[in-house]
Each structure stands twice: as C-alpha cells, then as structure tokens.
C-alpha cells in the first residue's frame with residue numbers, strides 16, 4: 304500500500320531540513336483533488352466549541368488556522384480574531400470559504416512571528432500544530448506561543464498525549480507531547496492554570512494565563 308500524501312510530502316520536506324514546507328504542498332495537492340488533508344473536518348474543533356466563551360471584542364489569535372473553522376467559531380462568539388498559518392494555500396482557502404468573514408487571515412510562521420504580536424492577544428489558541436513539527440522546533444515554538452499572550456489573557460494548548468500512546472509503533476508526524484513539554488509553555492511570565500487529558504486520554508488540554 305502506498306503512503307498517504309501527507310507522509311510522503313513531510314518525509315521529503317523534513318529530509319531537506321524544512322519543517323513546514325510540506326503543509327502548503329499538501330493543501331495545494333488537495334485543491335487539485337490529488338491528496339487529502341487529514342485534519343480538515345469542515346467543522347470547528349469540538350473541544351474548543353465546548354470551551355467557548357464570549358469574546359466581547361477582545362483579541363484572539365488562532366495558530367495554524369488551516370481552513371478557518373476554529374477562527375470563525377471564535378469570531379461568531381465576539382472575538383476579534385487573527386488566524387495565521389504558514390501555508391499560503393490554506394489562508395487563501397479560508398478566505399474563499401468565508402468571503403464575508405471578520406477574521407483577519409494572515410500567512411505567518413510560528414517560528415518567526417511578527418514582532419507586533421508580542422503580548423497582543425487576550426486569547427491564544429494552539430490546537431495540534433506544534434506537534435506537527437519535529438521536536439527540535441518545540442522550544443522555539445512554545446516561546447513564540449507564550450510571547451503572544453497579553454496580561455490577563457488565556458492561552459489554550461491541545462496536543463496528542465504521549466503518555467497514552469504506544470510510542471514503539473508510532474509513526475510521525477505528529478510528534479506527541481509529554482505532560483512536561485505542554486507545561487513548558489509556562490515561561491516568561493505565563494503560568495499554568497490547569498492541564499487535563501481529554502478524549503479518553505488521547506490529548507492534553509491545558510490553559511495558561513499571564
């Protein structure tokens with residue numbers, strides 16, 4: 304059996320030392336009907352939908368906004384949302400799906416974020432993106448993430464939980480997180496409020512504030 308496109312493309316991209324190049328290639332192949340983007344569901348993340356709180360005009364940043372479902376959910380609940388993704392094709396697709404959207408969709412890289420995003424967001428949503436890059440990039444990604452959070456804001460982090468996976472047979476991507484790695488988003492004045500496992504132990508859900 305041939306490997307799915309995400310595995311083939313990620314292997315080639317990572318072999319060239321490029322941790323993110325394959326995302327745009329995958330979205331582009333999917334637009335041509337030649338691949339499936341395995342994480343696109345056409346609906347918002349169920350755990351974010353359960354968490355949802357009124358934004359009342361406050362600023363939210365959605366990391367790895369993909370096709371826009373989570374960003375739109377937040378915008379519908381009153382958040383002033385910026386959704387960003389490293390894949391330009393994903394950003395264009397989100398804008399095309401939601402032409403009247405109030406969300407500001409932006410191409411940006413979590414590993415090299417715009418300086419003006421420093422402590423600029425009352426809500427930062429990181430769902431299953433950092434785990435899609437190899438572990439070497441994790442410390443830099445988590446430092447960017449903590450840096451986005453404004454005083455008094457909320458940072459949500461959701462990743463696959465390594466402790467409940469059989470890592471002897473696991474094939475990456477993604478690269479699951481340990482509990483300590485999730486907790487390490489608490490840095491530079493950001494602290495952990497709570498960390499739980501969800502989805503029968505398959506994922507961590509953590510909340511932080513500054």
Ligand SMILES: C[S@@+](CC[C@H](N)C(=O)[O-])C[C@H]1O[C@@H](n2cnc3c(N)ncnc32)[C@H](O)[C@@H]1O
Pocket residue numbers: 323326327342343348366367368369387388389390393411412413414430431432435436
């Ligand atoms: C596994 S998908 C998850 C998408 C979405 N957050 C979800 O939960 O369905 C990872 C997404 O993050 C984006 N991404 C990966 N690395 C990124 C980076 N360094 N900066 C910004 N976006 C990134 C990818 O293009 C992709 O859309």
